[in-house]
Amino acid sequence: MTTPGQDAANEAIERVEQHADPNWMAYARMTLSALVGIRDRFTSDDVWDLLERLYPEVKTHERRAMGAVMRYGIRMGWCERIGEWQDSTRTVCHGRPVAVYRSLVIHQAQAA
Numbered sequence: 833m834t835t836p837g838q839d840a841a842n843e844a845i846e847r848v849e850q851h852a853d854p855n856w857m858a859y860a861r862m863t864l865s866a867l868v869g870i871r872d873r874f875t876s877d878d879v880w881d882l883l884e885r886l887y888p889e890v891k892t893h894e895r896r897a898m899g900a901v902m903r904y905g906i907r908m909g910w911c912e913r914i915g916e917w918q919d920s921t922r923t924v925c926h927g928r929p930v931a932v933y934r935s936l937v938i939h940q941a942q943a944a
Contacts, residue, residue, distance in 0.1 A: 852897030859883060859890045860901040868910040868935040875930045876902055877921050895924065902933065911935055 863883040867874055876898045883890070905911045917929035 846900070852894040852900070853890075853892040856890050856892035857897060857901065859887045860892075860898065861904055863887070864901055864905045865910065868905065868937040872935055872938050873914070874911075874933055874935070875918055875920070877918075877925075877930060880922060902931075905933070910937055 860879065860883055863886060864879050867879055867882055871878060879898065879901065902911075906913070911933040913931050914934045916932040918932055919927045920930045
């Protein structure tokens with residue numbers, strides 16, 4: 833069961849995802865998929881950095897859609913939030929805290 837606040841957050845992320853460029857969403861998801869195979873711990877800043885280096889021509893007007901990309905990674909079982917926060921290095925974020933994630937792909941491979 834979710835709280836009203838969680839429900840509102842989920843609805844907001846779904847709206848943002850619907851308004852993001854679908855091409856950008858596909859590339860962002862591919863980038864996250866690649867990142868979880870090479871980084872044990874990471875933030876959305878790391879996804880942005882790799883996305884912009886690999887696909888500089890791919891843009892979205894809705895930067896908040898990265899939240900939907902990260903939730904997609906969690907639903908796919910690629911990663912999980914670990915309850916830690918780190919100040920963002922992205923200028924547009926003005927140093928706000930961003931969640932730290934752990935790659936489940938790497939941890940599953942190490943356990944095998």
